[in-house]
Amino acid sequence: MKRYIARRLLQGVVLLFMVATIVFFLGRLTGNPVDLMLPEDATAEDRANLTQTLGLDGPLGEQFLIFAGKALHGDLGNSIRMKQPAVDAFFDRLPNTLVLIPWALLLGMVLGIPLGVVAALNRGGLLDRAAGTIAVLGVAMPSFWLGILLIFVFSVELGWLPSSRMGGPAHYVLPVITLGTFLVAGFMRITRSAMLEVMESEFVKLARIKGLSETAVIWKHCLRNALIPVLTLWGVFVSNLITGAIVTETVFAWPGIGRLTYEAVIYRDFPLLQAVIILKSILILVINLGVDILYAYVDPRIRLA
């Protein structure tokens, strides 16, 4: 177990290095932040000065080495726009995203898993097809569109729910729905296919031979087995939520790390962008490792090695 975790962490370090490299060079393709910071009539001298202050002069390779060297010591630089350490900016905003994610996950599971079970039980029937339609919609609807649609209906037209910013419980409703909808579809489809497979098993037959009620057969014997593949996807889904938060948080002006990422890109805030992407990657790596460890507890056959 310890060796397994150590190996996974080592893989994570390699992955982080690759992520850092990619985001460093990719970010610089967007242009020069100086253009955004200075007025249009700024002199060439002003531009040169600012470029130098920001550490954006010198060859790109050299800039990268400086960045990498500092990053190894845990220093990801200061945000150009916010004038504070990029890491601090990330952690200031992180809790705001973390309060959204469990709700979106819960929404996805509470709706998706039972829908998947019902669809599997009615394979080929009307309910199955209805659930399939929901799944297609959930995957096909882009969240920026869904978010705006929800704002239009529930905030603008009906005036029931606030359209933006953080606040009381009512503020959570629309962002959570926007963020969680694709998960409903995801959970439903995986639960359905896993259930269909499990329902054919011999042990399900034996459970019926014992004379167990259908409720116990389906919701205990089948579902517990079907949840194993569902759980594997938890890691993927949480990662999706963290990345999906970029759009949702932007639409709802939600001050989390998603919107922070968006701002970092828009303002060409390279140090912030790098910090946000690297820290998110670490977050996703840790969550995936956690899920894999949890997996071993749910499925007794798996011993991590």
Next chain:
Amino acid sequence: MSDAILEVRDLHTHFFLRRGVVKAVDGVSFTLKRGEVLGLVGESGCGKSLTALSVMRLLPKGGARTLKGEVLLDGEDLLERTPAEMREIRGRRLSMVLQDPQTSLNPVFTVGDQLREAIERRRQGASLSEIMKEAVAALRRVEIAAPEQRIGQYPHQMSGGMKQRVVGAIAISGEPQVLIADEPTTALDVTIQLQYLKLLKRLQAENGMAILFITHDFGVVGRMCDRVAVMYAGRIVECGPVKRIFEAPAHPYTRALIASVPKMAGSAGRLATIEGQPPSLMDLPMGCRFAARCPEVEQRCLDAYPGTVRVGDEHTADCWKVAAG
């Protein structure tokens, strides 16, 4: 009280598929007496397992339906029972052991949990510790060593033979009157097979349940069964006491089956085989179903199906030649 505990009469279970109707069980009748072991023998695909599942009313999904017939458990027709009534009957009065122990147990629950579910049905209101004590006793009864430790283990921590014992313990924990054993030793090592058969025999002697023992192995029949029913292409073609069937098989198919059992002593020659293939269950011949492979075939065998003929005491066969003789 009649001495029949399970009577199956003219059972028809067909698969309704898009490409046609598969008549997998097509007019099966047999009687299982109290406390006896009846062997149901036949080659793969002849409808043995589907007969068992029809009796259990646990037909596989995908178009299988029991069209007609009667399944009388102690005089009560199971085909008339509601699903809820069937659940009451399953496990308590009628139970079954499946073929593959590797997949018969739920991998995510401990052996104890799975036994508990079965015992709880009989001991409603009993405390958990009482039930667990009984679960340990049930494991001991199927000769599992150190049952106190085994009870907390998961199926993957056990060997195939041990798992099949657990399945057996689960199946009989409700003290059923009838146990259907569907090739329970086919997936086991030969050495383990014998142990398991002895165990089944002992359990049967202890609680006096009747066993419908499904197998394709005539060797096992001799060891296990009191009477045997031979099945071919969806029908029982011969039925009688084991001794008589071995000594004087009436149906050519039975003779061929017995001849193809490998013997330890004597003949070192080639094993006897039955030429040809069973008929397609989607397109059954008008006459005797074995006619195409039968060495003694005559014109009347092709023209019409022979009725069931009484050959001797408790011995019947579906064959024209027997009818003549």
